[in-house]
């Protein structure tokens with residue numbers, strides 16, 4: 157008998173490398189799944205101690221945003237940066253529709269707004285699927301790698317991929333997750349093989365599992381520029397949201413911490429569950445009441 161944990165681990169995920177034996181028929185048989193270099197997983201809906209692997213062996217996360225239409229949304233970029241780091245993928249930020257900044261003569265403003273990510277050491281590309289600008293650089297980034305795509309709809313992901321490889325076909329696989337009750341949940345995963353070598357994986361799932369299990373007090377580690385100044389806050393456990401004497405807020409006022417990054421920090425912070433310590437303290441308080 158296999159335990160649920162073994163069953164779950166035995167499922168072949170998109171991106172898995174497997175050993176296939178030929179059994180005389182047309183189709184081979186998967187004999188073994190080779191050890192995975194990375195996994196993109198989310199908690200199993202029905203067994204929370206288990207993980208459902210959505211993509212195996214991915215190398216990098218391509219975060220696609222657009223300068224306009226839809227307008228650049230730094231908070232979403234930051235959420236994906238956190239998701240990449242938590243899943244061991246190296247992030248690349250691609251800001252598409254840069255032709256719209258050119259048209260508005262706003263290219264300098266655009267670069268200034270994005271400089272924060274360059275300063276933080278992230279790889280960044282400015283592209284236009286329309287004019288072809290930056291598309292060769294994007295090709296270099298994707299070459300030979302397994303890249304997971306992230307970005308809201310309408311930013312130009314499909315158009316960019318088509319510029320890289322005209323007529324590419326999206327192959328859609330469904331990752332199923334069966335429970336004892338016979339119900340199952342599915343996640344759509346598209347896998348694209350690039351002729352130049354490499355794979356592109358498109359899954360809407362990245363959005364939901366990126367920040368899974370993250371607590372409020374875990375957040376600051378993903379904001380190195382905030383972590384660097386927080387030692388000067390008046391309170392040792394300052395969350396930089398409402399406390400007096402907050403050095404982070406002072407640094408934002410002085411322009412030493414970018415405003416957009418601080419805003420995304422506070423906005424994401426508000427959506428996260430409290431720290432484990434705080435939760436325990438509240439439980440003890442309730443017990444004594």
Ligand code: GDP
Pocket residue numbers: 252253254255256283284285286287307308309310311312313314315316
């Ligand atoms: P997806 O949902 O991310 O796959 O976005 P699509 O590739 O479907 O693109 C959405 C719309 O944006 C389409 O009308 C595209 O023609 C347009 N688009 C894509 N890339 C660019 C670009 O670089 N510049 C401009 N101006 N429009 C673009």
Ligand code: ZN
Pocket residue numbers: 386389390394395396397399401402403404405
């Ligand atoms: Zn503070």
